[in-house]
Amino acid sequence: MLSRGTAILTDALAAGRAVGAFATYNLEQVQAIAAAGETTGLPVMLLAGSSHFNHAGRRLLATLALTAAQESTTEVGVHLDHCRDLDELRWCVEAGYSSVMYDGSHDPYEDNVARTAEAVRIAHDHGVWVEGELGALAGDEDVTTGAGSGAPDTMTDPVQAADFVARTGVDALAVAVGNVHGFAPDAHLDLERLADLRAAVTVPLVLHGASGLPEKEIREAIGLGVAKVNVNAELRRAYLHAMTEELPTVLPADDAVRLWRAGREAVRRSAHDTIGQLVRP
């Protein structure tokens, strides 16, 4: 069923878990992630956002994700990831998304506050919750760039975070605490800063760029109030490796369906394993 409201986050927090939020670009990924929710029996979130629309088209991908959520036997959130366009945000809210992220983290602070507050007004009118972001993440959402761990000046400041949450009314806050988009083998979380952030704000925290982070650090982050963990690169890697392995077998018969199925099953397994790891120590 399609998720409604922030209970998906607060229930996870209360259970000592974080919700797995997975980026989707195509049919097989949407199916695989929804299936991982069913095989784990836990809620999941489909990230169908701006950079994913660049591949699949907004209406098509949104329709796919919403339909998969409605048909699932477990709770599935459909979330607009990293949106910087309030018209797009409004479109997704009206299309029936369960949550949206407005990402003003690359803008000057006062602009981030003003535009995120506007996003909150639009979304709350429709009962949709909002994630904001403060502090900028290195790396790229769609490809692994090898960017290093976040420099200290891009990390989220706890005092500013309290001000940001109070003035915008966001329901969840994405933080930069050393996490990076894409695989970054040398990335480590600043757990002390995360603890300070937890003390400074009451809303659930969100961790982007979890691919490749040490499992122990992710679990400790969940113990410190992270209720949603975004994963993308890990699923892309699982998808590509499975398809590479399957390709020689399917080529003689032009069996594309078998190739797509292999990719889908690899994504499901990867998402399933990730969901299982998202528990506090």
Ligand SMILES: [Zn+2]
């Ligand atoms: Zn992200």
